[in-house]
Amino acid sequence: MNFPQNPNPNFTFLSDENFISPFMDNFDFTNLMFEVDEGGNNGLVQEENSPPTSIVSSETLTCDSSGSGSAVMTLSKKDSTGIKDAETKEPPSHRVAFRTRSKMDVMDDGYKWRKYGKKSVKNNINKRNYYKCSSEGCMVKKRIERDGKDAAYVITTYEGVHNHEIPSHVYYSDMVSSYDHNNWNQHSLLQSIQHISPPS
DNA sequence: CGCCTTTGACCAGCGC
DNA sequence: GCGCTGGTCAAAGGCG
Secondary structure, X not given: OOOOOOOOOOOOOOOXXXXXXXXXXXXXXXXXXEEEOOOOOOOOOOOOOOOOOEEEOHHHHOOOOOOOOEEEEOOOOOOHHHHHHHHHXXXXXXXEEEEEEOOOOOOOOOOXXXXXXXXXXXXXXXXXXXXXXXXXXXXXXXXXXXXXXXOOEEEEEEEOOOOOOOOOHHHHHHHHHHOOHHHHHHHHXXXXXXXXXXXX
């Protein structure tokens, strides 16, 4: 089986040994959803009653002491051919979505994002926020919305692949030094994504 | 001054 | 064809 490509292939931040989050107790990894290539739906898993195409074991996903969380990988209509196409053509064709339980709306992943829209969506009293990568020429987008059924959960969807280095290695150092719990949690989240979809 | 968010308008896709 | 919905644009204003 081919794992979908990491939306942030240039992620080169700290390794496991150097990065252990002690704060996962207030940042639960509930669902991790991958959609490779353009799919019919938006790649979001509709709770537990809609079984995904395939499920990655939670051991693969969870970070160290966390233990709470289930990972879900959904492959849409095209299989390996879609992946190949996506790698040879322009993005955005990679889409990664995950649902987390977090008090914070925005996942700070080290990239710089610029908000360009905000919309009310159907079946969700909460607004959906649209972000673009601020780097010039980078077309990666992400959507962030609160789960309509449980506002404690945040659904984040990345679309596309960054074509540049992560701009904030220094920033991560700052995060560590400032001991920002929330950012630590987010960092752990993204580290988990790397676990489930190694850049190969 | 540059970059960001906000927000209403606009556009495209889809179902009926 | 029409209406609904989601996604994007762009002007205006705020902030450092």
